[in-house]
Amino acid sequence: MKIKLILFVLFTFFFIEPASAQPTGMLPAVKVITAPDGSQEYSVTLQILILMTLLTFLPAIVIMMTSFIRISVVFAILRQALGLQQTPSNQILVGLTLFLSLFIMAPVLERVYDEAVQPYMNEELSSTQAIEMAKGPFRNFMLAQVRENDLLMFADMAEVSFENNDYSAAPFTVLVPAFITSELKTAFQIGFLVFIPFLVIDLVIASILMAMGMMMLSPMIVSLPFKIMLFVLIDGWALIVGTLANSFG
Template structure:
């Protein structure tokens, strides 16, 4: 009798689980259909609905498929905006140098990542200020005023960043990607495509960031060696040298006004602003 009741309970539990699963799947499908229908309704809205919601991603008379593709492209660009900031600006060099500086100091979490990234962003904004202003004046503002097409706006807005990258990229890195792309070298560097220029610029920035990081490591490495030698001579081999050298490295960095030197050197490494 007990086994029969247990079997019934197991079957009831199984049936209940199946019903719950089907209900969840049905709800998810229904929600997806509702979202698709709402999107289609917004994109195909007539003049009456346009008074409340106005989504215009292209020219007059564009079809539903064209508008959906344009919407997807817009969302893709917005999602890649942080990566674009890293790729075509001075952010890569600055944030790598600041991270290496923290490692050289031996402070695992001071300054924290939020502070490092924030400082790198503001230094990037300072270095790239002229490029941002130029891109706004020649590309974004005319597009907002409906004076040029989006394609023309992209070409004009990318020119200041292209000039910045060409100014700071190494010729060796450019040649590497031109050879790998199996393309004939253009007559002038300005004719290089962004597909070649951007990765060449990024590895150039990484190389220079590591060079600056090496120079930053040297004085702190000397402090570590001196502290380790003193501890060894005193027979205090069980005491970690990093614990003793940390305050000396901090006071050394403060006395030489390290943040001023590092920030100034990073900005000046790009030449006159």
């Protein structure tokens, strides 16, 4: 909060001139320009201010509008199924999730760069038009993964209707929460399938220990090396990563 206040004061000091040096009601560095066709364009200073403000939402965008959710949840369930509380560490799992998300989202990001960023840098599109163009690839990605029931549920709550079941015009306020809900459901379904083999090993080890009368020995300690050995023999990391990547195809 203090940092935002300091930035606001500095912005006011450097970019807003005294009233005697400018026309009444006009700020030279902060203004909205109306084009002949009726569209509006913001001054460069105001665009930079808006961009810096939007950067605070970048983590939420990365987490909630990409493949990050599904991958991170599956990795967390996998670590729990193996019985390893801190191995791999959170930093390793988050880093792997980020790079795997970047790999999966590469076609989407390339489209955003070709259709929005590059034309904007060449001054072929205004900032507003570039933002609208950038929404398209992300919208198509989320629509390909979202479940129809989840999308209709949020659409009903927001009182949004779709003509001829055309969901391409779904607003982001409806599409994003529906996408998040769908991703969580898919992640738990994959996590369930991942958990079952390790649960079977735990049950078998527990039954053997009970039959041998070794009730004081924790089954988790005995089953851990067997679960790790199984995971290594089936090349578990490649299998999990490949399955997650193909699940977005």
